[in-house]
Amino acid sequence: MADEPADPIAEDKAAPATGTPPTRRLLAEQELRLISALVLMLGIGLFLALPFVLSIGSVVFLPVTTAIILTIILSPLADRLSGWGVPNILSSLLAVMIFLALLVAALLTILQPALDLIDTLPAFLARVGERIMQLRGTFAWMADAAAQLERVLGSSDDRQVVVASPSLIQQLALATPSVVVETLVTFLMAFFMIEARGRWRRQLLLGRSDYGASLKAARVLREVQDRVAQYFATVATINFAVGVIVALGAWALGMTAPLMWGGLAALLNFLPYLGPLAMTVFLTLYGLSTDGNILIALIPAFAYVGLHTVEANAVTPSVLGVRFTINPVIILIAISYFAWIWGVVGALLSVPIVITLKALFQHIGKPNLLGFAFGETLFPNAPAEPAPEPRPDRPPA
Numbered sequence: 001m002a003d004e005p006a007d008p009i010a011e012d013k014a015a016p017a018t019g020t021p022p023t024r025r026l027l028a029e030q031e032l033r034l035i036s037a038l039v040l041m042l043g044i045g046l047f048l049a050l051p052f053v054l055s056i057g058s059v060v061f062l063p064v065t066t067a068i069i070l071t072i073i074l075s076p077l078a079d080r081l082s083g084w085g086v087p088n089i090l091s092s093l094l095a096v097m098i099f100l101a102l103l104v105a106a107l108l109t110i111l112q113p114a115l116d117l118i119d120t121l122p123a124f125l126a127r128v129g130e131r132i133m134q135l136r137g138t139f140a141w142m143a144d145a146a147a148q149l150e151r152v153l154g155s156s157d158d159r160q161v162v163v164a165s166p167s168l169i170q171q172l173a174l175a176t177p178s179v180v181v182e183t184l185v186t187f188l189m190a191f192f193m194i195e196a197r198g199r200w201r202r203q204l205l206l207g208r209s210d211y212g213a214s215l216k217a218a219r220v221l222r223e224v225q226d227r228v229a230q231y232f233a234t235v236a237t238i239n240f241a242v243g244v245i246v247a248l249g250a251w252a253l254g255m256t257a258p259l260m261w262g263g264l265a266a267l268l269n270f271l272p273y274l275g276p277l278a279m280t281v282f283l284t285l286y287g288l289s290t291d292g293n294i295l296i297a298l299i300p301a302f303a304y305v306g307l308h309t310v311e312a313n314a315v316t317p318s319v320l321g322v323r324f325t326i327n328p329v330i331i332l333i334a335i336s337y338f339a340w341i342w343g344v345v346g347a348l349l350s351v352p353i354v355i356t357l358k359a360l361f362q363h364i365g366k367p368n369l370l371g372f373a374f375g376e377t378l379f380p381n382a383p384a385e386p387a388p389e390p391r392p393d394r395p396p397a
Contacts, residue, residue: 051341062342069352071197074099092195096187102122110264115256118136165308224359231355234365235318239269242311246304253300255286265304269311271347272331276308326354 054061074095204218247262255261264282268275280301285298317325324348334354338346 029321054341058342059178059182062345063186064191065349065353066186066194069349070096070186070190071193072225072228073232073352074190074229075194075197075225078197088198089195092191096191100187106263106267109259109262110267112281113260115215116257131361142375212368215359218364220360223363224356227359228352228356231320234351235270235316237318238311238316239266242269242307245307249303249307250300253303255300269308270351271335272351274335274347276304276312279308280305300383328357330354 013372077098078091078095081094082088086094102252117236201218201222204221211239245262246265247258250258250261260285265279268279271278283301283304284298287300288294290297331351331354334350338350338353340346342349
């Protein structure tokens with residue numbers, strides 16, 4: 001008798017009960033891939049549309065994002081104070097007040113000497129201008145070559161229209177009230193979030209029908225919070241040490257206001273790459289404003305570059321380890337992305353946001369974007385879920 005064509009339905013029925021039928025398994029894989037593709041497209045669309053939404057609604061989203069980051073960083077400190085017997089509301093308030101005190105002390109260390117130097121600003125700019133003119137005279141042949149090239153290519157005589165804009169003082173006067181209000185809202189929101197952390201944890205654990213998933217979510221959030229807080233505590237310690245070394249070096253070199261230079265170096269070091277670059281520019285301008293040989297005047301900038309090279313390539317990687325290492329390209333993309341949305345504040349928040357997302361992805365699994373394009377699953381290395389545990393207020397089955 002001739003062989004009859006195989007019936008896929010009969011094969012599914014004849015498949016062993018312990019295994020997955022081939023047809024159903026294939027359909028499940030196709031359905032998972034379709035869902036993953038939709039999730040990926042939604043994520044790309046959200047990434048592209050998010051800057052416009054966050055920029056337009058910065059009055060709302062910026063304080064909320066800053067408060068969430070502060071809550072993640074300060075919650076372990078509040079937990080430590082609560083463990084010492086301090087009431088929850090008082091420990092939350094103390095955590096916020098300690099952060100504010102450190103921030104104000106750092107700003108005063110920088111701003112007070114800077115305000116004292118404002119009177120010497122005209123003379124400072126004049127000396128820098130003279131040094132730049134000397135350097136231009138040294139490299140005058142480059143200016144002559146550029147002028148000859150411009151004559152060969154021809155220059156345009158198009159007129160430019162300059163639109164009058166408000167002065168810096170006018171912009172500061174207009175922006176100060178909104179900045180003060182947003183700052184107060186941010187810290188108030190952070191205080192209430194820190195104060196409510198215990199209730200949110202209990203609600204996450206006991207307010208769900210699946211206790212195993214609730215326990216896993218609570219563990220993930222707690223580990224992300226502890227890891228991010230540990231990262232910033234370590235980085236703050238390193239930056240404080242950098243500030244102390246810079247202040248001592250400025251004092252040894254006879255620079256004006258060594259505490260200002262140390263505090264500026266410590267704060268700018270929180271912004272990777274761009275912060276040390278700005279510090280190098282400031283030290284270079286200061287050196288050009290002094291009298292004497294140009295090479296001797298640039299010693300502070302050269303010394304800081306050497307210090308930053310040792311700190312960024314030897315000290316910080318050895319202290320933080322591989323767990324907190326971030327691709328420099330990711331950091332620069334994040335800085336430019338959030339600076340585009342929220343300006344300087346966005347640039348400062350970019351690294352905390354990246355650290356938080358990195359710690360979160362280490363628990364839920366990293367998306368395999370390249371492998372997904374070649375047929376692999378989107379989350380191939382997602383951590384396995386632990387076995388569900390019985391709810392504490394219910395007897396185990």
